[in-house]
Amino acid sequence: MSKAKKLLNDPRQVVAESIEGLIAASHGRLEELPPGGVVVRTMIPEAKVGVLVGGGSGHEPLFAGFIGTNLADGAACGNVFAAPSPDVILCATQAVDRGRGVLYLYGNYAGDNMNFDIGAELAADEGIQVQTVRVWDDVASAPLERVSDRRGIAGDVFVIKIAGAAAATGIDLDDVASVTARARDNTRSMGVALGAGSLPETGEPTFELGDDEIEVGMGLHGERGVAREKLQPADVIVTRMMDYILADLPFESGDEVCLLINNLGASTMIELLIATRKVHAILSEAGIRVHDTLIGSFCTSQEMAGYSISLLKLDEELKALYDMPAESMALIKR
């Protein structure tokens, strides 16, 4: 495969420059703090639990794009596809702390787990209480019996929405963590990849896929999924993915869900809408009510072609938190 063509400057500065752009576009709502990779709201309300998200860059708008009112208060941004380092996490923790502790919310990956754990230890040394919720919504990455081995993919978005709303209500850290964990436990996702994204620094694709091949269940960094096969009609693939997702929680007749159709980077809106139509039909037939639908690029993998489907099962509390208005670059909820 040939090297990707992107408009960059020094490839080693991609994260620094993209953060500068994000700050500029926020028109005063966001700021970056040293040592680089720390992005926070300029006006975090007093006396609430701080919500810190983070992880590798390259998945924009995740994570810094979700900083804003009733969403995340800050993000610790690592290099592309690499976890942020503990010093970045500690600085971000101190910046979002308003005296009631900080919730760490990130995808379940070895690098993120280790660095955020080190960060939490450093924060504890500074007297800041931290609780952690890792997102592991990707049903393709491990069997249900090993749910905490699963990867975090676009389901992060739902969990951030719930965490941000919960913290905004002023409840304490244990309660924020508890309802956030419940949102995480109620979320299931799966993706399909049609083509690779590439690492900006090298131009090299994160995986190889034949011209007529797709991979169902592929991860955000090109991690292998459940099946590599030939391209088939969208309805066939979407039905298969929904079979996996529905059976996993399981989602049942009478349930109410939120739906996210997430562009992994290079797919067209036409493809996302076609998938949306099929998912709605499948859910309707299953007696599952869709409360809200989000369609767009929320958790990408550079220019990976493909998309992921996420479902969040609502209960009364989760629904009220989901319905709370929110504002950020990535997500606006009226």
Added chain:
Amino acid sequence: MMLHVAQGIIANTDQLTRADQAIGDGDHGVGMARGFTAVEELLTNSEFASIHQGLKAIGTTLMSAMGGASGAVFGTLFRGGAGGLQETTVFDSHALYNFLDQGYKAIQIRGGAEEGDKTMLDALGPAVRAAREHIQETIDRSLLAIAAAAEEGKEATKTMVAVHGKAKTLGERSLGYVDPGALSMSLICRLMADYAASLT
């Protein structure tokens, strides 16, 4: 010696990248280069009061500059490894064993991996045991021994199925490929041995 290691890692970026493209997401080479470039700058521009301070500073630098799982693991190798060397004034075979052994233990606690999981521990573990075996010999000989042991360990990762990190979902498809972390670990050992050999 560590300056030689840093420069060697940077020079081998492409090899590390290719290994990580095979069973990871392809960023190991650039990450290690970034981390060791910072180490190169650190070592060129700073003086350290002791071996302990120097190794700890290398660890902290790797952790912040590299990021990712590799930053956490290799940073812990140096910070953890430095832990038992507070009184050390000469980096001899005893210090080498101490460094590798403490580093190994610290990494196990941090990451939860075991030997056989196809990680850098599969190169480091054999290196620790070789260091213990050769502890009575001169440093250049023990370094040669640990480098050979680490290389064998790295090669052996081809027969292992990945249990941690980005490769873990490959399952059986990770067979036949070297673990990038083990490759880096064995390269670090080889570079240390080469440096000592060049002095004799």
